[in-house]
Amino acid sequence: MNRLRNFMQGRYGTDRLNQTIMALSIILLVFQFFFKSTLLYYLVLALIILTYYRCFSKNFQKRYAENQKFLLYWNPIEKWFRIKWKQIKDFRTHRYFKCTQCKQYIRVPRKKGTIQVRCPKCSYSFQART
Numbered sequence: 001m002n003r004l005r006n007f008m009q010g011r012y013g014t015d016r017l018n019q020t021i022m023a024l025s026i027i028l029l030v031f032q033f034f035f036k037s038t039l040l041y042y043l044v045l046a047l048i049i050l051t052y053y054r055c056f057s058k059n060f061q062k063r064y065a066e067n068q069k070f071l072l073y074w075n076p077i078e079k080w081f082r083i084k085w086k087q088i089k090d091f092r093t094h095r096y097f098k099c100t101q102c103k104q105y106i107r108v109p110r111k112k113g114t115i116q117v118r119c120p121k122c123s124y125s126f127q128a129r130t
Contacts, residue, residue: 016070
């Protein structure tokens with residue numbers, strides 16, 4: 001264990017971009033088993049090599065900048081999926097509305113009739129039917 005710790009000292013390690021690339025390569029590997037494509041196999045191999053290259057890199061600034069650029073695009077996508085998942089889970093008990101001013105999602109209980117909804121972020125009020 002000490003050897004591994006000493007080896008990884010001064011190296012970048014893993015981040016969200018590495019985790020996403022590795023998950024993508026696993027998904028593509030499963031597809032490759034079903035479709036038996038050599039091109040897909042080499043793509044998976046390249047993605048795994050890229051993941052290890054980034055993990056063992058000693059260039060912190062460049063890897064950090066790559067991760068930040070990736071997160072700039074990834075976070076809105078992940079947020080959208082999280083919101084949709086919450087809406088599916090709360091389908092029977094709550095309803096979600098989007099504020100027309102600030103685009104904030106607002107959760108209100110179902111079956112309350114027409115109510116006045118106030119956005120907690122910008123204090124804009126509108127009527128909605130639950």
